[in-house]
Amino acid sequence: METLSACIQHYDLQRVATWSSQIWDALKFEVLNASEDELADEALKTLRVMAEYLSYGGLTLQRLEGTPLSRFVNLVARECLKHLHEPQQRYARQSGQILGNVASGSPFAFHIVVKVVFPELITLIEDVNSITKKRELLEVINKVLEARLELVKAQESSEFPSLAILDAVSESCAEGTMAHGGLTFFRDTLFEMFALSLTNSPPQESPIRITAVTGLLKLVKLPGFLAPVETGMIIQHFDTLILEKNNDEDDLKNEAILALREIARLHEQSVLDICFSALLGSLPDSLTRDEDVEDCLPVLEALARVGSGGHAFVTLSLRLRNKLGDVLQRSISQVYAHALLASLLYAVRQREAAKLHGASDNSPISVYDRNGAVLVEELYLSVTEVSLLMDRRNVISGQPYTGLRSFKMRDGSKEPDETMVDLVGKIGMTVVRSMDVQDQEWAADHVFTLFAQIPSDQVDMEFVTQVTNRTLTLSMYLIAGLHREVNFPANK
Amino acid sequence: MSEISNVPQISPLHLKFDAPKVCSMLIRHVSEFAGLMQGAQDSVFGLIALLFNKFVPAQSANVESKDGPLPQDLVLEGLKSLDSKTNDQATNIIRMSVIFTMAANLKGARGTADLLHMLVVLLGNKRYGLKLAKEFKYILAPSELLSKENYALMRGPYKQRPYAICVPQIVTLFKSSDDPGIKSSYLVALSGIFKYTPTEIILPEIESLLPILLQSMDEFGSSVKAASIEVLRTAIAESPTSIEGHLRSIINRLYDRIHNTLDDPSDAPSTVRALALKCLGEIPGHLNITIALRYKTEVLRELEFALNDVKRNVRDEAVRCRFAWFNLAEKADESD
Numbered sequence: 102m103e104t105l106s107a108c109i110q111h112y113d114l115q116r117v118a119t120w121s122s123q124i125w126d127a128l129k130f131e132v133l134n135a136s137e138d139e140l141a142d143e144a145l146k147t148l149r150v151m152a153e154y155l156s157y158g159g160l161t162l163q164r165l166e167g168t169p170l171s172r173f174v175n176l177v178a179r180e181c182l183k184h185l186h187e188p189q190q191r192y193a194r195q196s197g198q199i200l201g202n203v204a205s206g207s208p209f210a211f212h213i214v215v216k217v218v219f220p221e222l223i224t225l226i227e228d229v230n231s232i233t234k235k236r237e238l239l240e241v242i243n244k245v246l247e248a249r250l251e252l253v254k255a256q257e258s259s260e261f262p263s264l265a266i267l268d269a270v271s272e273s274c275a276e277g278t279m280a281h282g283g284l285t286f287f288r289d290t291l292f293e294m295f296a297l298s299l300t301n302s303p304p305q306e307s308p309i310r311i312t313a314v315t316g317l318l319k320l321v322k323l324p325g326f327l328a329p330v331e332t333g334m335i336i337q338h339f340d341t342l343i344l345e346k347n348n349d350e351d352d353l354k355n356e357a358i359l360a361l362r363e364i365a366r367l368h369e370q371s372v373l374d375i376c377f378s379a380l381l382g383s384l385p386d387s388l389t390r391d392e393d394v395e396d397c398l399p400v401l402e403a404l405a406r407v408g409s410g411g412h413a414f415v416t417l418s419l420r421l422r423n424k425l426g427d428v429l430q431r432s433i434s435q436v437y438a439h440a441l442l443a444s445l446l447y448a449v450r451q452r453e454a455a456k457l458h459g460a461s462d463n464s465p466i467s468v469y470d471r472n473g474a475v476l477v478e479e480l481y482l483s484v485t486e487v488s489l490l491m492d493r494r495n496v497i498s499g500q501p502y503t504g505l506r507s508f509k510m511r512d513g514s515k516e517p518d519e520t521m522v523d524l525v526g527k528i529g530m531t532v533v534r535s536m537d538v539q540d541q542e543w544a545a546d547h548v549f550t551l552f553a554q555i556p557s558d559q560v561d562m563e564f565v566t567q568v569t570n571r572t573l574t575l576s577m578y579l580i581a582g583l584h585r586e587v588n589f590p591a592n593k
Numbered sequence: 594m595s596e597i598s599n600v601p602q603i604s605p606l607h608l609k610f611d612a613p614k615v616c617s618m619l620i621r622h623v624s625e626f627a628g629l630m631q632g633a634q635d636s637v638f639g640l641i642a643l644l645f646n647k648f649v650p651a652q653s654a655n656v657e658s659k660d661g662p663l664p665q666d667l668v669l670e671g672l673k674s675l676d677s678k679t680n681d682q683a684t685n686i687i688r689m690s691v692i693f694t695m696a697a698n699l700k701g702a703r704g705t706a707d708l709l710h711m712l713v714v715l716l717g718n719k720r721y722g723l724k725l726a727k728e729f730k731y732i733l734a735p736s737e738l739l740s741k742e743n744y745a746l747m748r749g750p751y752k753q754r755p756y757a758i759c760v761p762q763i764v765t766l767f768k769s770s771d772d773p774g775i776k777s778s779y780l781v782a783l784s785g786i787f788k789y790t791p792t793e794i795i796l797p798e799i800e801s802l803l804p805i806l807l808q809s810m811d812e813f814g815s816s817v818k819a820a821s822i823e824v825l826r827t828a829i830a831e832s833p834t835s836i837e838g839h840l841r842s843i844i845n846r847l848y849d850r851i852h853n854t855l856d857d858p859s860d861a862p863s864t865v866r867a868l869a870l871k872c873l874g875e876i877p878g879h880l881n882i883t884i885a886l887r888y889k890t891e892v893l894r895e896l897e898f899a900l901n902d903v904k905r906n907v908r909d910e911a912v913r914c915r916f917a918w919f920n921l922a923e924k925a926d927e928s929d
Contacts (some may be wrong), residue, residue, distance in 0.1 A: 534743055574636040577643065581738045585647045585746060589612065 102128075102143040106150045114158055118169030121151060122176055129180070133195050141195075145202040148177070152206025156261065160209055162270050162280040174210050177203050177215070178217040182482055186223060193237040203246030205251045208261050212271065214245060216282045220565040226372045233303065238317060240297060242291070246319040249284065251420040253324060265325070285326075292320060292331055293570050299338055304345070307353045314339070316351070318360040322367065332368055333375055336361065339381040343403045354399065361407045372407065373416050381420055387431035387511075394440050401444035409451035418476040421445055425483070429508045435518050445480075449473065449531045456535055470540050473532035477544075479553045480525050485572060487553045503551045503572055522571060525547065527576030533582030541587045548579045548589075612648030616641055616664050623689045623846040624671035624682075631693045638689045639738050642696035646739055646746050651702065660883070665704035668693050672711050675721060682720055683897045689696050691728040698732060699739055701749035711756045716778050719768060726778040732783030745776045760798075769807060777817070780809045783822025792827045800835045807839070808848045818850070819865050840880070844888055847873045851899040863904035870899055870907065874914035877921040885921060 107123065109117050128144040135141035155170035166172045166210070181196035182549040204214040217566070219242075226238045249264075256263055270281035299313035317335045319334070320327055327335075365372040380400050388394060408417030425441050486506040507514035517525075533544045550573060618780035623634075645664050664672075671686045678686065694712060697705045702746060712729070716722050732755050752756075760783065762873050767779040783805070795802075806821040825843060828836055836843065850869035853859035859866060873892065877885055896918070899911035 281855070512709075571633045571636075573633055573640055577639045577738070580640065580643045580647075583647070583745045584744050589763045 102147050106147045109150050109154050114155070114169065114413055117154060121169060121173040124151065125173070125177055132199055133192050145198055147205050148199060149202040151227065152203045152210040156207035157210045161266055162212065165209060165213065166279040170209055171213055174203060174213040175217060177377065178214050182218055182221055185222065185241065190234055190237055193241065197241035197244040200241060200403055201248045204245050204535065205248035208264055208267050211248060211252060213243055213366065215284050219287050223287070223294065226294060232306050235298070236312050239312045241308070243312065243316050243319060243575050246316065250319060250322060266553050281433050286430055288326065293329065295320065296338065310353055311356050314356045314360055320584060321364050329371065332369055335376045335396060336364060336371055339535045340376050341379065343400065344383050358403050358406050365407055365413050369412050373413060377416060377420060381424065384424065386427060388437045391434055391436040394436050397440055400442055402447065405444040406451060410455060414448060414452060417448060417473050418445060419489040422479055423500050427509055431511055435509050435521055436445065439520050439524060442521065446524055449528050453535045471535050477529045477532045480528060481552050481575060484522060484525050485551050485575070487555055503553045504570060505571055522574050526575050529575065530578040532583040533579055538584045541583055544579050545583055545587045548576050551575050595764045608733055613664065614645045616638065616644040616649055617661065617667055619665045620664055620671065620787065623685050624893040634685055636719060638893070641689060642692045643738055646696040646700050647744065665697065665702065665708065669707060669711055672715060675715065679819050684724060687721060687725050688728055691731050695732050696739055697711040698754055699751050700746035702753065706758055707753065707754055708761065709749045713759050713762045716782055717770065717775050722775055723781065726781035727883060729782040733786060734791035739786060752791055753794050756786055756794055759786060764805060784817050787820055787824050792831060795824065796828065796832050802830055803839050807842055807846055815862050818861055822872050823866050826875055829872065829875040832877055837880065837884060840884065850897050852895070853902055854898060861883065861908050867903065867910040868917045870910040870914045879918045882921065889918055889921060
């Protein structure tokens with residue numbers, strides 16, 4: 102098969118065209134009755150190469166009719182459709198793979214696949230009663246949409262006309278011609294179909310709902326395909342999934358969270374406006390019982406995962422910090438506050454992991470670090486305050502130091518407990534250690550003042566360790582994150 | 594802090610940020626003051642370890658620095674004065690010393706060997722020996738603070754060093770000691786070291802350690818039992834020939850662990866019983882078949898008890914173990 106691919110790439114168009122239907126006949130069995138995955142994959146790849154190479158030679162959308170490409174793709178698409186019509190749908194998955202691969206060959210191949218397959222496939226999906234079958238058919242659409250996303254990705258380096266132009270051409274062509282009827286014609290139908298599959302399927306049928314989530318995500322990812330309103334609706338659908346109370350289907354929730362995170366990269370503002378408000382709004386202002394914190398954890402986790410990158414992180418950390426203040430004022434115990442901090446820690450760790458794996462965060466590194474630094478400073482300052490040292494007879498000696506701040510909670514003031522200090526410290530450590538050496542000087546300057554407005558050279562460590570050693574936890578975590586080569590203020 | 598611009602560049606107060614100095618100051622603080630606040634000790638110990646590992650430069654030998662004694666020496670002094678301290682203080686000093694030793698060992702600091710020797714000697718301390726033994730594993734356990742991600746200085750044979758220095762010394766002391774309490778401290782410390790030392794380092798010396806391991810399975814608490822069984826299990830899998838000669842005594846001791854009935858309960862909790870069964874199950878796959886076959890009937894008989902154990906995880910493990918031994922014969926039959 103590798104030879105076959107190579108031949109297709111090097112023989113002239115006419116010869117390949119003559120053999121295309123025979124090659125299809127030979128290859129389709131490898132895919133349909135796949136005994137080995139490797140063989141099937143190779144066959145699919147060959148089909149794709151075929152679709153790609155038949156598309157060269159200055160084709161245009163209007164003149165597709167009767168070309169070797171059109172003959173080949175038509176043949177393949179019709180046969181796949183036939184399989185999809187079969188009551189048993191034994192070959193639904195394979196047909197999806199074939200269609201997806203052929204469609205990803207070139208924009209022209211994609212156009213023909215959509216034109217031939219989608220009208221019938223959509224009627225089929227609307228008519229089918231069994232949920233499993235419906236899911237399989239939706240998966241076929243997902244495969245084709247996947248092909249479109251691949252084409253979009255490859256567009257920069259390809260010789261084919263851009264998809265946007267082809268869409269425009271297709272829309273302006275007369276009905277009944279080959280060029281008419283590209284993907285844009287199915288925009289509303291697809292959107293509606295996926296949305297309905299998500300909302301109207303019974304809650305326990307999570308496979309089809311997951312398929313619907315994937316489909317909707319693909320629609321959002323297609324550049325300029327959906328209107329902002331529709332994107333907003335999709336985000337709302339995903340929020341609902343995350344907030345669904347009696348939803349034990351973790352896979353589905355997970356899928357929704359991942360989808361939201363991807364959308365956040367493309368439509369940041371929409372996600373911030375719609376998703377964060379919905380999720381944060383669902384969190385109570387205070388808890389009557391500590392055990393209720395369990396209910397908030399999934400939402401907090403979702404927030405942390407959606408908001409771990411870029412601008413979303415800034416908003417998330419701001420909102421959660423405000424929430425933290427409110428919560429402490431209204432609560433008796435600090436358990437809820439722990440959950441909020443843990444969620445921030447989780448977000449910070451996700452950011453660190455993303456940075457290690459080549460920064461999916463698209464903000465420049467300096468901004469990235471500044472956002473983290475702001476969070477750490479604010480958090481540190483929220484649990485500490487500047488005090489003056491007192492001697493044994495409670496006479497103020499004038500030595501300023503940073504001690505723990507007492508929160509005004511519902512039943513009086515309390516110092517932050519161990520867990521709270523520890524969580525704040527760990528957030529500090531995680532942010533600091535992902536910075537460059539130079540940027541870390543910001544933290545090195547403050548390891549003992551803890552960002553308070555007191556001159557670092559007036560902190561008397563001998564006293565501090567005796568009077569207020571619980572803040573040393575905060576100092577410890579800052580130091581833990583520092584590079585060995587960092588400049589302490591004393592060494593400057 | 595730009596608003597205080599008229600502070601001279603080198604004021605005495607600046608030295609308070611001098612890492613070696615802060616480190617030494619904190620060590621003295623732990624050694625001399627009793628009242629460390631609850632929840633803060635770990636941070637103080639962590640700070641000491643971090644500062645020493647990352648920010649105290651290596652000192653050239655025999656040079657007393659102008660800032661006073663080295664942190665290593667301060668820790669040693671603290672350990673030497675243990676008996677004159679209150680209980681709380683002594684506990685703090687012990688925990689600090691262990692974490693400090695971890696930090697020193699990671700960077701291969703001068704004095705690491707002295708610290709390790711000192712700690713081993715203190716295992717024989719009547720008052721604090723056991724407490725220290727329980728902390729021993731933290732010399733080697735991976736630390737959340739001193740990690741690669743946190744730019745800790747990790748170099749040299751830090752994984753082997755504590756084993757190489759402590760184990761021979763502990764074994765000698767173990768043999769010459771009569772006090773069962775102290776003997777148990779030695780074993781607890783050993784199991785701590787075994788737990789975090791890579792097995793390929795332990796294995797070559799397993800034969801000389803076997804007597805100690807076997808004894809520890811009989812006499813001491815479940816953590817020591819578990820540790821010694823775990824070491825045995827790796828030994829069986831990785832270097833079966835070294836234990837062939839001791840198979841009888843190993844198997845007998847494993848029986849004692851898995852034998853758990855109402856009238857005659859085992860001295861081991863269910864986790865250790867399961868572990869013992871796992872260990873027993875390793876024998877058929879690894880040891881010479883002719884040697885293992887001799888034990889087949891009796892092992893299968895003994896397993897009956899384990900198959901009726903009250904705990905599910907033990908029964909699970911017993912089934913797997915029986916399967917392993919059962920298969921043994923079939924393989925041998927085929928080869929006949």
